[in-house]
Amino acid sequence: MPGLLTNGAAAGKRKRTDDVARTNGLKARKAPKVATNGDSTQATILQLEEQILESRKHYNNIVELQSLVNSVETKPKTATLAAVALCRVFCRLVASDELVKRNGASEADDQVVQWLKARLRAFVEVLSTSWIGSTDATQESTALTLIMRIVKEETSQGSKRSDQAWRTERSTFNTLVTALLEKPEAEGARQEFVEKFVEEHDDVRFYMFGAIRQHMKSLADEDEEDDIVTGHAIELLSQVEGVPGSQEELEDWYGEPPAEKKHQLLSLNAHRKAAQEAWLTVFRSPLNRDHRKAILNIATTRILPWFATRIELLTDFLTDSFNAGGSLSLLALSSIFHLMTQRNLDYPDFYTKLYSLLDGDIMHSKHRSRFFRLLDTFMSSTHLPAAMVASYIKRLARLSLEAPPGAIVWVVPWVYNMLKKHPACTFMLHRAYHPAHAIYSINPDFAEQGMPNDTFSMSEPDPSHTGAIDSSLWELHTLESHYHPNVATLAKILSEQFTKRDYQLEDFLDHSYATLVDAELGKIEMKKTPVVEWEIPKRIVTEEGNGLNRMGSLLQAAMISL
Numbered sequence: 001m002p003g004l005l006t007n008g009a010a011a012g013k014r015k016r017t018d019d020v021a022r023t024n025g026l027k028a029r030k031a032p033k034v035a036t037n038g039d040s041t042q043a044t045i046l047q048l049e050e051q052i053l054e055s056r057k058h059y060n061n062i063v064e065l066q067s068l069v070n071s072v073e074t075k076p077k078t079a080t081l082a083a084v085a086l087c088r089v090f091c092r093l094v095a096s097d098e099l100v101k102r103n104g105a106s107e108a109d110d111q112v113v114q115w116l117k118a119r120l121r122a123f124v125e126v127l128s129t130s131w132i133g134s135t136d137a138t139q140e141s142t143a144l145t146l147i148m149r150i151v152k153e154e155t156s157q158g159s160k161r162s163d164q165a166w167r168t169e170r171s172t173f174n175t176l177v178t179a180l181l182e183k184p185e186a187e188g189a190r191q192e193f194v195e196k197f198v199e200e201h202d203d204v205r206f207y208m209f210g211a212i213r214q215h216m217k218s219l220a221d222e223d224e225e226d227d228i229v230t231g232h233a234i235e236l237l238s239q240v241e242g243v244p245g246s247q248e249e250l251e252d253w254y255g256e257p258p259a260e261k262k263h264q265l266l267s268l269n270a271h272r273k274a275a276q277e278a279w280l281t282v283f284r285s286p287l288n289r290d291h292r293k294a295i296l297n298i299a300t301t302r303i304l305p306w307f308a309t310r311i312e313l314l315t316d317f318l319t320d321s322f323n324a325g326g327s328l329s330l331l332a333l334s335s336i337f338h339l340m341t342q343r344n345l346d347y348p349d350f351y352t353k354l355y356s357l358l359d360g361d362i363m364h365s366k367h368r369s370r371f372f373r374l375l376d377t378f379m380s381s382t383h384l385p386a387a388m389v390a391s392y393i394k395r396l397a398r399l400s401l402e403a404p405p406g407a408i409v410w411v412v413p414w415v416y417n418m419l420k421k422h423p424a425c426t427f428m429l430h431r432a433y434h435p436a437h438a439i440y441s442i443n444p445d446f447a448e449q450g451m452p453n454d455t456f457s458m459s460e461p462d463p464s465h466t467g468a469i470d471s472s473l474w475e476l477h478t479l480e481s482h483y484h485p486n487v488a489t490l491a492k493i494l495s496e497q498f499t500k501r502d503y504q505l506e507d508f509l510d511h512s513y514a515t516l517v518d519a520e521l522g523k524i525e526m527k528k529t530p531v532v533e534w535e536i537p538k539r540i541v542t543e544e545g546n547g548l549n550r551m552g553s554l555l556q557a558a559m560i561s562l
Helices: 018-023 037-054 061-069 076-095 107-131 137-154 159-167 172-182 187-198 202-221 227-238 268-284 289-297 299-306 311-323 327-342 350-356 360-364 368-378 386-400 405-421 423-428 474-481 485-495 513-521 550-561
Strands: 004-006 011-013
Touching (some): 061 076, 061 107, 076 107, 076 137, 107 137, 107 172, 137 159, 137 187, 159 172, 159 202, 172 187, 172 227, 187 227, 202 268, 227 268, 268 299, 268 311, 289 327, 299 311, 299 327, 311 327, 327 350, 327 368, 350 368, 350 386, 360 386, 368 405, 386 405, 386 474, 405 474, 405 485, 405 513, 474 485, 485 513
């Protein structure tokens, strides 16, 4: 216990000085530093690493470090320290050409090279199979960083050796891509790989396309196609946003920069071809609905920019997706329309296929709003034939008779806008009598019997031959008596003068029973109080006096008959 120094005024702790130690016949010395278990382990790992780099005779330390890496389940911190040390070791060995066979080397030296290559493959295999896809996000991120650090060293050893390091099937880079494709729990690693490496470096993106194509092709050749691998390939490819627009943009390299002016990494066409081959390999694999939906959702933004050529191959995929039916048909038509308007694709059956989607189900579908938006876009041209436009108007009017109010409140303004764009179709609103006209010739007694025969054919698949242009929009006139007051009021706009320029259709989308009811209940004041005729009867089966009333007599007769 330290003594107290008292000077009469104050007291304080006194330190043992060297002079005091000498007077006691003792030498001054520092207290020994007690190393904790963590510090001891780190020092051991650093010592093993230094010994490996000092002399070949310590190469067996690599095996000891690998055993520590394999203990990641029980000792994660120790395994991480050992993995980082091994990464530094292999990077220095690669940089010093210790993993390359030399001309004239002895057989023993060749065996050492082969042994080092095997150790490197084993290290990368552990990181890619055990660490990638781990529930520990930090561990997964560490593995990805270490593997890509080795890739950088391997691909910076001259053009020929770098190209082999990118392309060889058992290379570090291909091993990583394979793990990203096969590991179901590696969503974070796939996203980080794309964000940090693929999007930042042109060579990583180029060779990733090749690795994906190569891996999926090998699975197809062996009849081992897997939905999981296909889904992960779509996930990786769909996250690539940086599409180079010119060869001057190809300038960011992760490995050895291309030395030759005609190198494929400097060719924009080569990059596009690599992306096309990767996507086409995905298209040729067995795709389920979820896969197709994921592809179609990004077709115009992430896939089409790569297909400057060979658009017909992409069109075949879109046509097959349309034939799958449902929401896939709508998504496929959206991409085809983009090709028609942006790439001058000749697709004469587009409006016939779009017309086939107009059925009763679409009016009740949860994708109705999206369909209406796209329909308005597809029909926005003023150069469409009037006969075809009339078919769309008439078919939607017919479907509105059995549609929910939320759909009708969009159809009516849309018809209004279409009639403004195509005046030739306005005759469908007010068809003046003419004995030679088709609708009157097939209904000669229309004044007495009405018009039971309509020239419009709902079963005709071709919108150019439905006969709608010779019909009338009696369906919309019928909607003026709709049970919902909003629908009835809206339908009357077609009976008035067309003084409004057009309607903003976005204001009428996303309506449902709930929104329409809420709008009515949200009204604070009523212009007119509704009349309620309801009176609670005093008696149900008897009269005021004695005996049964009419209801009671009927009930009595029914009971007697039983």
